[in-house]
Amino acid sequence: xxxxxxxxxxxxxxxxxxxxxxxxxxxxxxxxxxxxxxxxxxxxxxxxxxxxxxxxxxxxxxxxxxxxxxxxxxxxxxxxxxxxxxxxxxxxxxxxxxxxxxxxxxxxxxxxxxxxxxxxxxxxxxxxxxxxxxxxxxxxxxxxxxxxxxxxxxxxxxxxxxxxxxxxxxxxxxxxxxxxxxxxxxxxxxxxxxxxxxxxxxxxxxxxxxxx
Numbered sequence: 689x690x691x692x693x694x695x696x697x698x699x700x701x702x703x704x705x706x707x708x709x710x711x712x713x714x715x716x717x718x719x720x721x722x723x724x725x726x727x728x729x730x731x732x733x734x735x736x737x738x739x740x741x742x743x744x745x746x747x748x749x750x751x752x753x754x755x756x757x758x759x760x761x762x763x764x765x766x767x768x769x770x771x772x773x774x775x776x777x778x779x780x781x782x783x784x785x786x787x788x789x790x791x792x793x794x795x796x797x798x799x800x801x802x803x804x805x806x807x808x809x810x811x812x813x814x815x816x817x818x819x820x821x822x823x824x825x826x827x828x829x830x831x832x833x834x835x836x837x838x839x840x841x842x843x844x845x846x847x848x849x850x851x852x853x854x855x856x857x858x859x860x861x862x863x864x865x866x867x868x869x870x871x872x873x874x875x876x877x878x879x880x881x882x883x884x885x886x887x888x889x890x891x892x893x894x895x896x897x898x899x900x
Contacts, residue, residue: 689837689892691854697838697887698859701866704886708865710816713739717792717817718784719747721802722777724809729768738764749781749790776804794818808844811864821860823851828871829864835875837892 711732714720719739726735742763746755760774767773780802784790792813793799799810811824825833825844833839833847839854841847855863874881882888 693890694838694854695856697836697890698855698863698866700887700890701870702859702862705866705869708862708869710812710865712736715743716747717813718749719743720816721780721792721805721809721813722752724812725776725780725804726764726767726773728773728804728806728809734766738766749784752777752781753785773804779803780805792817807848811848815861815864819861821857822864823848823855823860824864825851826868827877828875829867831877832867832871832875835880835891835893836887 710720712720712723712727713736714723723735723739726738742760745759745763746752752760757774757778760777761770764770764774783802784792787793788798794814794817796810796814799805799813800807805813808824808826811822814820815822815824823829825848829851830841830844830847833851834841839847839850841850851863852860870887874885882891882894885891888894
């Protein structure tokens, strides 16, 4: 795909949603960190249902530690891998208090040392909390980028590196959310809604059904 087509795609997605907002509900950087950790192999809808009650009981590292591992498990049980995620939450809360005075570090390396926090989550935190031009690549972004040939790659790292190279600076801040929403609601995994796709005429696949 040439750069002119990429710019057209970005402008179309921007016109549809000029100021995209993440669908995870949160009231603080810490809540976003926990919600993003919980969202791995789950959906934002399920995470929001769980955290609506969870954050009423605990919304700081101190309160999570006071709540305890077993109680955290009870709250997040509807979410996949809840046992591992509960343990990671406890470990992360300890590290935040011991190393960062309970605050979220504004540093990729530091973020990725937190248990349960990988590259994608770190990118989301840096982008939303600290206003950095990072581009997180999840399954939706990976799928859209490969189907359209916007930024191809065999894995998320390759796609992210390609995106960072080809996406102009003025689009980078919101690029992740545009691609996420397009993949979540239009360019779906099994049956993409190509007939409703606003960038179908620019898509390299341009078919009614295509599965990566």
